[in-house]
Amino acid sequence: MAIKQTKMKITSICCIGAGYVGGPTMAVIALKCPHIKVNVVDINELKINLWNNNNLNKIPVYEPGLKKIIKKTRNKNLFFSTDIKKAVNQSQMIFVAVNTPTKTYGEGKGMAADLTFVEKCAKTIGEYSYSDKIVVEKSTLPVRTAEKIKEILELNANPGVSFEVLSNPEFLAEGTAIKDLFKSDRVLVGSDQTESGLLAAQSLVKIYENWIPKNKILTTNVWSSELTKLASNAMLAQRISSINSLSAICEKTGADIEEVSNAIGYDKRIGKDFLKSSVGFGGSCFQKDILNLVYLSRHYGLTEVADFWHQVIKINDYQKNRFTRCIINELNGTIKSKKISVLGWAFKKDTNDSRESASIYVTDNLLNEGAEVYIYDPKVSKERIIDDLKNIWEAKKISEVDIKSKLIRLKIVDNYEDCFKKASCISILTEWDEFKKYEWKSLIPKMENQHIIIDGRNILSKNKMDKLTKKYISIGR
């Protein structure tokens, strides 16, 4: 059923999902399009209350620049609420920005994207739409999901109501979300190549044209747009695994990964970005989206293609495990009852998000080896850190007794100096700027004799640290 429209004039939009994508993207649309009313809705009442909190330090997403935009737009043309039905009913265009995690059950477990939340949204939109709507996929989805969404919409549609489904994947990176949204490298809009599909795409293009130059707004068919999102993340993650695989060669040969990466990046065809060697990539997107791509490839019988992309994840796991092994080796093969501190829990700097952060896996490994682990992060809450660990313990089906024994050996501290007192090793897992500014000279003597600092982000100066500590170890140097 195509929309019987000429061109829909958009004055009211809503976004289902008030998370790391829904919140910042809608805040920016509200700022750049004061003529459009923007409703952001979510089933999570607590989250919505936080978005509405008068204290802007309490909003649930930490992103540089976000508070300022919320202050300018909230309750003017940007609204946060749990009333999904009303928001759907009032909007001409509905963005779906709900989570699409890796499936933890059934067919495709551990690989495919779980589309339960997206399907629920499609059903709700179908049921509560009393006029034609443009539905926009903002969530990252497997190729051909638009087809499924359309089916659900039509199955639940009220008489005479029609839908167009567009794909408009989000390319923002956390920590730089506002900057990325203000000056996007490109905006991608995929639509059916029918008259009404192309018109719907133009309605969305018109919104972006309020601040994005026309030549950066690309239009494609829906399937290309859906695949482009998975492909972009796969290509980015692949660069990190490539450089990390080279970091292992550097450690064996005496080459320095920072020098190698810098020199590689001078080639214009390769470019300098995304060649930073690290303890391994984290975040809610890379692993999930690559697994999704691998699953899709296998589904179509493309075994070699699936294996190729799967290797990106395998190298990432290898890098995280290598890091823990290095800590154990440096401490004479055992870390039992030794104090090891983890600086940084977020998966990268300038975000309070810790999904799939390397620190979760490294900490779990350290606890498995009997260490006492101290954790400090400037933005991630204690509750979140505990939840992250409990989630992986639950997935591994660890017994209550084991969990208790691990929790006793875990200390999450507000003051980073507590990480140094009598620590056998300090490990840096996030590249927070404040870590670079620490008075390392006065902090290191507080540690146990060995003074081992393991820098999983290569943020400290090797020359300087070599002078200050007995052992400064970094990645690929």
Ligand code: NAD
């Ligand atoms: P998130 O978990 O931060 O937010 C998703 C929100 O959707 C949650 O608040 C949840 O309560 C809500 N939700 C789930 N089901 C709902 C329903 N039926 N009705 C109303 N609300 C519902 O997730 P996110 O990081 O914002 O990611 C959202 C999507 O965007 C994912 O598909 C992700 O892959 C994609 N994406 C994320 C990023 C990123 O940097 N986080 C970047 C690009 C794309």
Ligand code: UDX
């Ligand atoms: C990523 C994509 O960059 C973004 O376009 C997409 O919309 C969502 O997924 P995000 O995961 O938020 O964004 O952050 P990103 O900057 O890509 O970093 C991901 C992980 O890779 C982090 O753990 C980061 O520390 C790590 N990383 C990044 C490296 O280890 N080395 C690098 O050179 C770059």
